[in-house]
Amino acid sequence: MAPTDEARTTGQPGLRERKKRETRVALSQAAIRLCVLHGWADVTVDQIAAEANVSVRTFRNYFGGKAEAIAASHSERMLRVADDLLARPAGEPLWDSLLHAVLGQFVPPGNSGPQNERWREGVRLMLAEPALAGEIVKANAAAQQELAKAVARRTGTDAERDVYPKLVAAAVAAGSGVAVEHSLRADEAVPLGAVLTQVFGQLAAGLPVP
Template identity: 60%
Template sequence: MVGGHAGRGGLRERKKQRTREALSLAAIRLAVERGWAAVTVEDIAAAADVSVRTFRNYFSGKAEAVAARHLDRMRRIADELRVRPGDEPLWEALVSSVEAQFAPDEDLDAVPAPDPAQVDGVRVMLTEPALQGELARAHALAQDELAAAIAERTGTDPARDLYPALVAAAAGSAVAVAIEHCLRAEAPTPLGPVLRDALEQLRAGLPVP
């Protein structure tokens, strides 16, 4: 499995994961700052202080490098769900797992709104067709892994039961919709409250407003 599970393995695996994260963050930062077409693999490798050969060991191109940020974070949500207390209700555990990845060191509601220029850069970056395809692939991989974690927690079979895939799809969509909502907002909008609201609406069964 590409990238493995964050938090697992020994020192070597953790070092590899840090390199992967550094490359992905560098790819995103440069694409936002310079524009997609102005960024090369060589630029990304240099920004992460590694060789182009090392970049190629992790990613096939810059689109995969950018999408890795989303894939790895969703995988960490699955990992976090696996270690939540067994007697914790599923949706409570799932919400806590999401919060742990989007605001690991502070309350989700305290995460500030992004810089408007950065939001504009991300909007433009996300219109790139190659990146859209890679993000769709990453989303599918992440959803499968989250479904597997949900199946383990609920004692269901993802090959037979709809439930784990449905919950994973709902949770993944809530995250995606919350991010998209914030990116499209006219004024800079903090992700935390929007993401919490999306998850709480799911947990309540999406009642009609």
């Protein structure tokens, strides 16, 4: 569920909207924690609701299942990238702003080091679940639309008529996904922030042939 147009225009979502987003994030993060630590098949909706300290009914009000709940974190993170992009200084180069926005959401302060191998393996196994893959595709498509709107506002283009903001949003989503995949599957643990910086540097340079 994306923020309302009014909220995105003013930058100040209402209290009800903020509470709903906070609940969605809490449920999504609980689902991720449990599935990574205990395995997809061994986690139930009841456990996720208990982990987030809400009722199963509340969970059902937000999500149809744990795959949708997990994918919501990706959607929320990309929506915040769009918000952060609009908050960057107006004179900053676009790709510098995008890198700052992506790093702020994918690599929060104090979490810049490589993850331990148990967590990495748990995330790899979770992302391999077929039920989750489809939900992530849907979440990514919706998030790209919001990011394209932010890029359009930042660049003075039109998110509906112009190709540029859609292309940039797609490149950001794809580049972020490649960075996460590379960081998770590298033979040795590699900090995600370093990979994101490399990916966005290459995008900003126009993907020159190595």
